[in-house]
Every structure is written in structure tokens, then in C-alpha cells.
Amino acid sequence: MNFSKLILLTLTALLIFVGCQSESRQDRAKNTDKISTSDSIEISNAWTRPGGKGRNSAVYMRIYNGTGQPDSLIAVETEIAQKAEAHESYEEDGMMGMRPVGVLPIKPDSVLKLQPGGVHIMLMNLNQSIADGDSILVQLLFSQSGSINVTIPVQLTNS
Amino acid sequence: MVFFYKRFFFSLVFLSILILSGCNKPEIIHDLSHDNFQLLNQDSSTVNFPSAFEGKYLIIGFIYTHCPDICPITTANMTNIKNQLKNPSNAHFVGISFDPMRDTPSALKEYMQTFKLDENKFTMLTGDSTTVDSLLNAMDIDAEISYVDTSSAGARSYRMNHTDRISVMDPQGRVRFEYPGSRVPPEYLIEDLNKLRNSWYEFF
Ligand SMILES: [Cu+2]
Numbered sequence: 106m107n108f109s110k111l112i113l114l115t116l117t118a119l120l121i122f123v124g125c126q127s128e129s130r131q132d133r134a135k136n137t138d139k140i141s142t143s144d145s146i147e148i149s150n151a152w153t154r155p156g157g158k159g160r161n162s163a164v165y166m167r168i169y170n171g172t173g174q175p176d177s178l179i180a181v182e183t184e185i186a187q188k189a190e191a192h193e194s195y196e197e198d199g200m201m202g203m204r205p206v207g208v209l210p211i212k213p214d215s216v217l218k219l220q221p222g223g224v225h226i227m228l229m230n231l232n233q234s235i236a237d238g239d240s241i242l243v244q245l246l247f248s249q250s251g252s253i254n255v256t257i258p259v260q261l262t263n264s
Numbered sequence: 265m266v267f268f269y270k271r272f273f274f275s276l277v278f279l280s281i282l283i284l285s286g287c288n289k290p291e292i293i294h295d296l297s298h299d300n301f302q303l304l305n306q307d308s309s310t311v312n313f314p315s316a317f318e319g320k321y322l323i324i325g326f327i328y329t330h331c332p333d334i335c336p337i338t339t340a341n342m343t344n345i346k347n348q349l350k351n352p353s354n355a356h357f358v359g360i361s362f363d364p365m366r367d368t369p370s371a372l373k374e375y376m377q378t379f380k381l382d383e384n385k386f387t388m389l390t391g392d393s394t395t396v397d398s399l400l401n402a403m404d405i406d407a408e409i410s411y412v413d414t415s416s417a418g419a420r421s422y423r424m425n426h427t428d429r430i431s432v433m434d435p436q437g438r439v440r441f442e443y444p445g446s447r448v449p450p451e452y453l454i455e456d457l458n459k460l461r462n463s464w465y466e467f468f
Contacts, residue, residue: 153326153337154332155378155379156332156378157374157375157378160329160330160332160378161330161331161332162332163332163333163336180345192333194333194334195424196428198428199406199427200332200406200425200426200428201425201426201427201428201446202410202423202424202425203333203410203411204411205336221333221336221337221446222333222334222337222447225332225333227332227333228332229421230421234378236378237380248290249284261340261379261380262340
């Protein structure tokens with residue numbers, strides 16, 4: 106292999122690599138209509154279900170950890186409910202149930218998905234009713250990134 | 265001779281059709297046609313189940329109104345099925361609560377408003393615990409209190425473990441299909457339901 110061929114090959118490889126890189130960025134940008142950022146923790150696709158006063162609701166979102174180091178969601182605060190807690194829906198013996206999941210670790214450059222039928226932030230005993238079209242304020246507390254405020258729309262579904 | 269073979273051939277075809285359609289005929293999973301459960305709807309009116317809905321295909325979801333995740337998914341699924349059904353004139357949607365202790369008619373009314381359920385197409389049902397329990401039993405639904413939390417104010421709240429179910433009942437009050445309510449794609453249920461609605465053997 107002569108020298109110019111080698112350069113051509115390297116250039117091609119570099120081009121492909123860069124091409125891939127920018128494509129994945131684009132994909133990421135497409136998936137994250139960013140709501141708030143703090144130290145590169147990115148929250149997107151956040152929504153919550155409607156619910157009457159004294160009832161419960163569930164908050165869903167994507168949390169991307171771009172901090173470059175492990176982080177974890179340790180607590181959730183909100184004035185809208187008596188208590189907010191990370192939960193998961195699970196199936197056991199043919200029945201569906203729910204249980205608290207505690208701290209939720211997020212590895213660097215990875216996404217934690219809170220979604221229907223899985224992990225969610227449960228809003229327990231709503232202080233006031235929330236309806237389709239409203240929005241609520243929730244504070245997420247991370248072990249490394251500290252607290253992040255998120256405004257979350259109340260929606261019937263995520264579509 | 266030719267005539268004989270022709271007749272033989274046609275009988276064979278007819279027989280195969282009969283056998284084949286027999287195979288495809290959805291079985292009766294639970295027969296409630298001779299049962300009567302006296303329940304209450306979201307307006308506190310008495311509803312005799314299932315006879316009050318005789319002549320309609322029922323899409324029945326099981327829920328409790330304090331449920332924030334699975335039950336709203338099941339309810340949204342029922343709304344999607346309703347919206348995707350082309351001609352739902354002989355179909356009706358029923359939500360049955362397995363938490364009659366807390367789910368009073370007014371709680372069910374509020375639930376319908378919260379999730380924007382069309383009162384012409386949806387009926388929510390509750391009742392006294394004994395009646396609801398025997399209905400759940402007849403429809404093979406399990407539900408139990410799983411977690412009790414007593415707040416500082418002394419208020420008691422609980423969660424429930426429950427079967428995740430949407431059932432399809434025929435106009436005679438017989439359950440013909442059962443699905444995992446929060447997970448079944450609406451198209452699956454609609455395909456089965458339409459097969460049932462369009463089958464000639466359902467007229468016998
Ligand atoms: Cu929960």
C-alpha cells in the first residue's frame with residue numbers, strides 16, 4: 106500500500122466516523138425537546154397524568170446524564186402532592202402491583218426512562234386537582250448534580 | 265355417476281367449512297348469561313349486570329381510581345379502542361372497580377371527567393363489596409390490598425395488586441376474549457371483536 110492510498114483510507118475512515126458522530130447527535134437532539142438543563146442532566150418528554158384532589162398521579166420523563174460521571178435521582182419534591190416517590194409497576198403471579206424503588210442510578214451518557222407501566226414518579230394524595238392542559242412544578246434531587254426544577258405538562262396521553 | 269360425485273364434492277366442501285368455522289369459533293370463557301349482579305353506575309343508578317347491556321358487545325376494563333399508572337393506561341387503551349372502532353353502535357365500554365370501598369359512584373364520576381370518558385359510550389360500575397367480589401370471581405379477576413400507609417393525620421391509604429385485564433363480552437353476557445388490559449394493542453382486540461361481530465354462527 107503506498108502512502109497516498111493510506112492517507113485516502115484514513116480520511117475516509119475519519120469521514121465515516123465524523124458522519125456517524127454527527128448523526129447520533131442529531132438523533133439525540135431529535136429525541137430531546139429539552140425542558141431544563143443543569144450540569145448536563147437533561148430532562149425531556151416530561152408529562153404527568155390528570156388527577157382529582159386526594160388522588161394519585163404518575164410523572165414520566167427521560168433523564169439523560171451528560172455529566173460524564175455517575176449520578177442518581179435520590180428524591181423528588183413537589184407542592185402539588187403530599188408525597189412524591191419513585192415507584193415501579195411490576196407483575197407477579199399474574200397480578201400488577203406497584204412498589205417504591207428508592208434511589209435510581211444513571212450511568213454517564215445514559216438515559217433513565219420513566220414510562221407508563223414501568224418506573225414512574227408517583228404523586229400521592231394530590232393537594233389540588235390537576236387537569237389536562239395544566240402544568241405542575243417538580244424538583245428533582247440528584248446526588249451529584251443537585252436539584253433541578255422541572256415544569257411538567259398535565260396530559261391525558263403522551264401522544 | 266357424475267352427478268353423484270358432484271354432490272359428494274359439495275357435501276365435502278360444506279362439511280369442511282362447518283368444521284373449520286367450528287375451530288375458529290371463540291370459546292365461551294365465562295358464562296354470565298344467567299347471572300345478575302346489582303351494581304351502581306357513576307350516577308348512582310342501579311344497573312343489573314350484565315342484562316342491562318343485553319344486545320351489546322361489551323369491552324370491560326377493571327380498574328380502581330386511586331391507581332396512577334396501570335389503570336389509566338388500561339383506560340386510555342379503552343378510549344383508543346373506542347376511537348379506532350369503525351362502527352361501535354352495538355358496542356359499549358364498561359369500567360368495573362375492584363375497590364368498591366373507596367370507589368363510590370361520585371368517585372367514578374370524577375374519574376370519568378378526569379380522563380374525559382364519553383358518557384354515551386362508557387359506564388363505570390361499583391357496588392357493595394359482596395356483590396363486586398362475586399362478580400370479580402365470576403370474571404376471574406383477582407384484587408387485593410397490597411400496601412397500607414397511615415399518614416400523620418391518621419388517614420389510611422392503600423394500594424392494590426390486581427389482574428391487568430380487558431375482557432370482551434358478547435351480547436348474551438358471555439366473556440369471549442380476555443387480554444392484559446394495559447398492554448394489549450387496540451388492533452388485536454378490534455380484530456377479534458370484529459370477527460365475533462361478523463360471524464354467522466353468532467346468530468344461532
Ligand atoms: Cu406508583
